[in-house]
Amino acid sequence: MKASKDKYKRIPVKSMKRETGELSLMSLPAVIWYILFCYLPLFGIFFAFKQFTPKPGESLIKNLFINSRWVGFDNFSFLFRSADMPKIIFNTLFYNSILLVLGIAIPVILAVFLAELHSKRLSGLVQMVTVLPYFLSYVIVGYCVYGFLATDEGQINHLLRLFGAEAVQWYQSPQYWRFILIITELWKSTGYTMVIFLCAITAIDRSLYESAMLDGAGFMDRVRYVTLPQLQPTIATIFILRIGSILNSDFGLFYQVPLDSNSLQPVTQTLDVYVYKALMQQANFSYSAATSLFQSVVGCILLIAANTIIKKIDADSSLG
């Protein structure tokens, strides 16, 4: 190592070596974990280019590399020509783009107004309650939704009957579910994102507001010319990360919340649900792997593209 900084010049090479050894040893357990659970599975990318035909009793490696035929991009071309795939990709993009906009806009607006509340205690309480759903699993969220939508006992059908309207078989009626799923996701995540923005607002330099007030800026002016520009890096970071996962969807939201109901499938099937079902229900390893790879590659490209574009517009807002 070239010791360019003065303070390293005094450190003898021998102790440098010893220190590197100690630090490597401390890193080792986690590095082993990464090898086993992140890098070892990488060879599985080959599943996407093979027609997986395992022979029982033989090792995974042998089954994948020797017993299975190389089919190139056949799995991909079959997938994209299948009747379901366009719908599945549309669903994924539909939910993600709506949630991309609403999942940032609503928390920003709420945070801007919440930051101005006089009572700190009330603000803290609001934060605590609205963040809570984020820390519940989708299994629990599924039950909360079920409490409202159950056909016989559900709260909403109860109210509908009370007002003389016809009860709705919610879990058999796909037309409502785009709306229901978006509301559910917003319910779960808005509070969390709001607190992130609130923290960013609290970190804004007070003097900016004071000089804006001296210039006679009203509330909306200060939001527009001080708060929003100052929030821009945080918004950009969240935006870039979410663009990178635009083809990923939360499995729990789309599988567990609609209770895996068959009649809802046209609007609830997203790529991650397909990846799971192709693997666990149809045992179609190659299609499942091809779909995952497609998600991974597109996500990677989009992440880099979004970051590059934002870097061109405003270097401070990019991920670096």
Add this chain to the structure above:
Amino acid sequence: MKKDAGEYTGLERSSYSGTENLIASVIFVMLSLIVFLPILLVFIVSISSQDSVTATGYSFFPKELSLEAYRYLFHSETYLARAFINSIFITVSGTVIGLILMCPLAYALSRREFRLKNHILLFIMIPMIFSGGLVSSYMVNTQMLHLKNTYLALILPGLCSTWYILILRNYFRTAIPESLIESAKLDGGRHPQIFRLIVLPIAKPVIMTVTVFLMFSYWNSWYPALLYLDSNHTELYPLQYVLVNMERSIETITKDAQYMSGMTSYTPPAVTIRMAMVVIVILPVMALFPFFQRFLKTGMTIGAVKE
């Protein structure tokens, strides 16, 4: 106009007038209530009597209260007690082992003199954007590591997260005075000792933050159970997965009953029991939440502020 600074959040001087503040407060209180309603509904149903649910459905205003569901849960079903213990075991061991793996690595990465620092940083960041996908990790975990139907399948895959490692590393780098570590080194301190005796005590807040996030993620986890546990291994089920299955089995019961009784409406037995189980899962989260909130906030802020 200037009042006690502690009363205000955000701005030194809020731009709300008295009336505006009142309106905003009322709106935020209502919003919080709306957010809380679904959780409240589950709680109320769990303490409603079965008859009341049959008569008025899942209602905020049950006709009759009853703790029967809880009595049933605590007495008859032994496998639920088992599931509770499983959940606690998985949460505690996952959190502890995760911290034991991540903290030393984060410390090593925070040291400027560590020559492999940049290599390992890249090594742990690649999986953040590129992964082998569900099929390959499933096949590796079941066929090469033989994790199917073991507790390890529920613990091992979630141990490390690059995100938490970066949070820990940033804290170690910024909050711990370099001079402290340098002088410990001059006194002959080795890195493992410095880490244990100097860094860990100072870094308590950030370690608490990561602990809280890990605990919640293990307590809430059900996907590994769905993937790696077969239906003849109910003794391994965590609470969350029991809930997943309960839903499934009651759905099928309802369908069969409707089929047999000629599609007339049929009330599945013990609806309140399911909701009582949900409450049992939520309650620890809610009870610990006020204490944890401060640490959660630290984590969320660090997560949002880039390096």
